Amino acid sequence: MARITTIALDADDTLWQNEQFFRLTEQRFADLLADYTDLPDLKERLVAAVVRNLSFYGFGMKGFALSMVETALEVTDHRVPGHVIAEILAAGRELLSYPIQTLPYVDQALSTLSDSHRLILITKGDTFDQERKHAASGLAEYFSAIEIVSDKTPEVYARIFARHTEGAEHTVMVGNSLRSDILPALAAGSYAVYVPHDLTWSHEHADEPADHPRYARIEHVGTLAEVVTRLQSP
CATH class of the missing domain: 1.10.150.240 (Putative phosphatase; domain 2)
Structure with a gap:
């Protein structure tokens, strides 16, 4: 694999x-x-x-x-x-004006993962707002690239993976939205890891691809390194 x-x-x-x-x-x-x-x-x-x-x-x-x-x-x-x-x-x-509050385990997980993997940020929304939040988060040092897009589709993911990675088959997309982060990334050929959030907007809900071979679900990003290793196991 x-x-x-x-x-x-x-x-x-x-x-x-x-x-x-x-x-x-x-x-x-x-x-x-x-x-x-x-x-x-x-x-x-x-x-x-x-x-x-x-x-x-x-x-x-x-x-x-x-x-x-x-x-x-x-x-x-x-x-x-x-x-x-x-x-x-x-x-x-x-x-x-609301403060940026990083979720549990995020800083430690990114610090660990950045030692062994290239990290890129893929977010959608208003460019000004997303840039503001990214700058205020204190996480910028971990990312080699930032992509702010108007929507997340398989085509958008394919272009980003081609630009910043060795290919979709060497990339895993991690996020809390099944509709935007998981399903289109899988369709583009990557791996995907779903991290549920209690308040995810209803528009982002979708059926979970539980049986997909390149898919995994975790409860928080603190276990991301472990699941990335497991996804690559034959």
């Missing part, structure tokens, strides 16, 4: 906390609209708007903020006051 020489890692909710701050902002949005609508499915309406707008705004805080404004206008028949819209936009901007 091919030796794994490169470990590619997702960023948000794989290396550091992210979704929890969107959940806080989502609750702030609901609180701001409490006096103007009593819809029981307000949060579901917001999520639907975010998903609907992905093709226009992409992933990240900017698209989320614009989707909050759009949803506020829709559910109130455009009766929501301007000062509430201003507060919604301020709540969206606050997503850029």
Whole structure:
């Protein structure tokens, strides 16, 4: 079997906390609209708007903020006051100010793995926001390359693997999203390791490829080195 020489890692909710701050902002949005609508499915309406707008705004805080404004206008028949819209936009901007909190075992795991493998970061979302988080994380020294993409598809992975690795068959992709990190990376020919996160966005859910020969699941990145070795075993 091919030796794994490169470990590619997702960023948000794989290396550091992210979704929890969107959940806080989502609750702030609901609180701001409490006096103007009593819809029981307000949060579901917001999520639907975010998903609907992905093709226009992409992933990240900017698209989320614009989707909050759009949803506020829709559910109130455009009766929501301007000062509430201003507060919604301020709540969206606050997503850029939350501290970067690395997940357990991340620093130690990256330090160990970087001694034996090339590490690359593959993340999707707003370029400015992702660069900010990466710089603030203190993890930059471990990565030989950083790729910020608008979406993660087999074609995108194939291009990145061709650019930065000896090939997909020598690469493992690690992340918390089955839909974005695992399935398209496997389709591109790499190995994949799923690291579940309790708050992974529902849009990123998919069926787990449990029987795939190049797939593994771990509970935290502290066991990543062990599973990479196991994946290469005949």
